[in-house]
Amino acid sequence: MNVEMRDTRRSFGKNRAVAGVDLQLGTGVFGLLGPNGAGKTSLLRMLATVLPPTSGEIRLLGRDPRGAAARREIRRRLGYLPQSLGYYPSFTVVEFIEYFALLKEMPSSAVPGAVAAAVERVDLGAKARAKLRTLSGGMLRRVGIAQAIVNNPDLLLLDEPTAGLDPEQRVHFRRLLRSLGGNSTVVVSTHLVEDVGTACSEVALMSAGKVVFRGTPDELTARGAGHEVGDAPLERGYSAVLAEARS
Amino acid sequence: MTIPNVPGRLPPALDSPDGVDLDRVWAGVAAQVWRRHPGWTERTAARLLRSPGLARALVTTPSLLMPWLISTVVAFGVGALVSIGPGQPLVWLIAPGVAAVGIAFAYGPGTDPAWELSLSCAVPDRMVLFARGAAVFAVNAALGLLASTVSGAAAALTFGWLVPMTAVSALALAVSVTARSASVGAGAGVAAWTITVLASQTASGQATAAATNMHVYLPYLAVAVCCAAVVGYATRPQREF
């Protein structure tokens, strides 16, 4: 199990962002759905070791992130794309990805090859030496994805990775996702239901800090039978589960 | 099945002769063509710090980049040339303010747009803070000392400002980290130093007493230590995000 969470909670003052989540994740692509404010970003931040839980247990890649040495080892094998990622405007695509490859303590000799591979995987080969300030929003998002995958992470966390991508790029992104889930745990947090449908083997739905559904995309679709809100089967399942959780 | 040749992507593997992976070949070529060759400073820093990542973080410190360094040199140059009295070039007045601004912009969410991502990386952000802060302080101190010596200031004025510079820099860093804004931190540092100098002028009629009066050195150092403690607390690992 790459991720183990037991009754994990996170509060900010009175706001209970994550209100008791139990999660065990092995390899594969895992979708995290839910409306804004459901607690997805806080959950992902805890998985990225950026935020400690207020209570409850977390184990990542078999280690307890409370210890400094364990945390460092986890972070070497972690890839993270935050919901809002700023850029260094004067850096080029390659320089930006290389910077985080170095910060993740990849061996220097492996860095150029890994950076080139990551750039090509997100289809930015023609822009490799372009300065980030010349890129569009969708391209910047792809740079963010590239830095997350550069160290071939065992645990890959993507928060709203398709924000700003056009439909063709989203198709390419889903293909990339499928290729990543082979040996690692990928957690994709999104409020776009269709991003999750074909690429994820399992889906969890969060509402008000709790996980209200866990299962395959087909099972989520099945929950939508007879429900009217939603244009596609998966969306109807999503709305149905949310409606139940809120009632 | 033909995959449409999207601009920017290499042609599909269907076009490769048997067993030859052209995508892999291109990745190998690109790795060498695109690679960045670190300069001497970065290579030396990587050896000394035993971390290429920390070295890269150090040489990309905003307040150590060439434009900033040039501005700092110019500021100290002005300080060396301009005097308000005999043997009183203005280096003592400028140095703490310049250093405070430099340190406020060296680290933290106020100055690093990818700060949340940096927090999730293996190189601990406290080490980045320490390396960058120490480097900015050292560079400013060295430039200031050079300007002071060259301009022929009296001994007390040549070195005295190092103590208030430590205090004001620590204050600027503490404010920038807690307020999450480098500008606010820089402003706080400069304001605090301005107030101190004016107070010194009012109290003793001598503005330079802010840097040369040994009786205030202990309070300065106390301020520095307190601010360092604040910074230490604000940057503790696993802190509230």
Added chain:
Amino acid sequence: MMDDDELIAAVAAGDDTALRELFTRHAPWLAARLRAALPPSDVEDVLQETFLAVWRGAGAYRPQGTPGAWMWVIARNQAALLLRRCGPVAESLPEIPQAGLDPSEAALARAEIAAALDGLPGLDGDVLRLMYVEDRPVAEVAALLGVPAGTVKSRAHRARRLLRLALGESR
């Protein structure tokens, strides 16, 4: 749409996207030619070194020959370097007697000739292959192809000229 000469000039000026375009255009056929003499992993190594050499040496290119030929020469040299380092490879290639060539040169010469032969139109290519690759006498070739012996001889003469031209292009 830039032509190859313009792309190489752009590469010489430091444009990596031009190198990428050159790779897209030329790597497949270079790989195919090399594949006739080398196993896939060696082809990959040679191709990589070839394009790095193009990247570094684009400034020396003078647009008089064809860019493809220039690149093939670089590839050929890189392959020779590799073979000299690692020793010749046991690949089955048409046996053409090579007097005085070292094994690495011979392997490449075979690859070149095989590639050039592929480029010759039908009957001419067949004649050359049967007479010089398979070493058959004129009478036998005539019988196999169902043409008079005189035709075989004149076709062989023409095919040799065409082959010389084809091989000459790649020098």
